[in-house]
Amino acid sequence: MSxxxxxxxxLGVEPLDEFIKEIADFVHYTIVNRPPDLQGKVEVEAKVGQLVDTSSNRRLELPVLVETIITPQSIPLRFESNMSVEQHKHFNTRLNELQNSSSQPGFPSTPLGYVHLKLVDSFYPSDNSHEKIRVTRDDKTGKVLECMRKIRLGDLNIFSPKRAADWRVSVNLEVPVSHPIGSPTHTRKKDRLSYSHEEFSIDLTQVTASTPNGPSTVMHELEIEISRPTLLLATAAKRGDPNAPELERSAFDELMRAFVNNARILVRNANEGW
Incomplete structure (x- = not known):
């Protein structure tokens, strides 16, 4: 029987996905209510990592069966974005395979771009003790690419009990500043494999962090970011505007849908042994 x-x-329509809407609402609220006196680039990113229960120092455990958004400040936890070398190699292989196959005829999505970046971030004290001034240089030429103060506006943690990894959505404001005077407190050398797809960039990075008098530490991180802050702000401004055409009213939610889907794909492709 068929x-x-x-x-x-x-009703003949598919109910709204509350999970995606919750993340879209969080990002939209945070963007709209950012400090009006600060001018800078809005950054929306999702980092892949693990949520750690600070009382046990082990990965978070909750009585839920599926991916869950955690109410901010509801439980004591921290997010760790570092992954193992093996996990880094696994994602590198999968992303390279995807980048190669995306240029073949019949691939169901648009091709992925790729660039290998080697950068050095130097951090300096700022007037606000909770924030640092970051100077980014090209590791090969020494050219200063960016000098800014990064202000964290908000985070949303997502627990994924069926997966090896969790993820965190962050909204930040990157405020341009003058090059600071003095010596940096610490540096981060970034060997970054950056993949671009439509409105998103996926960065797989090996980070070597060091202080003037301390040993170096090596970390491996994976994140996805919305590539065009101007598009993000333009679509956020039109969200729900009754005077805007339907395509413009819904563009922000469509952008967030693709953003969340891509983050989920990355998390679901993580190996065991984070």
């Missing part, structure tokens, strides 16, 4: 065609629902 199944006849079914409607999406009794």
């Amino acid at each position: 199944l006849p065609p079914l409607s999406l629902s009794i």
Whole structure:
């Protein structure tokens, strides 16, 4: 017996995905309510890592079966973005395979771009003790690419009990500043494999952090970021505007849908042994 065609629902439409809407609402609220006196680039990113229960110092455990957004400041936890070398190699292999196959005929999505970057971040004290001034240089030429103060506006943690990794959505404001005077407190050398796809960049990075008098530490990180802050702000401004055409009203939610889907794909492709 075959199944006849079914409607999406009794109303003929698919119910709104509350998970994606919650993340979209969080990002939109944080953007709209950012400090009006600070001018800078809005950054929205999702980092892949693990949520750690600070009381046990082990990965978070919750009585849920599926991916869950955690209410901010509801439980004591921290997010760790560092992954093992083996996990880094695994993602490198998978992303390279995807980048190669995306240029082949019949691939179901648009091709991925790729660039290998080697950067050095130097951090200096700022007037605000909670923030640092970051100077980014090209590791090969020494050319200063960026000098800014990064202000964290908000985070949203997502626990994924069926996966080896969790993820965190962050909204930040990058405020341009003058090059600081003095010596940096610490540096981060970044060997970054950056993949671009439509409105997003996926960065797989080996980070070597060092202080003037301390030993170096090596970390491996994976994140996805919305590439065009101007597009992000433009779509956020039109969200829900009754005077805007439907495509413009819904563009922000469509952008967030693709952003969340890409973050989920990365998390679901993580190996065991984070």
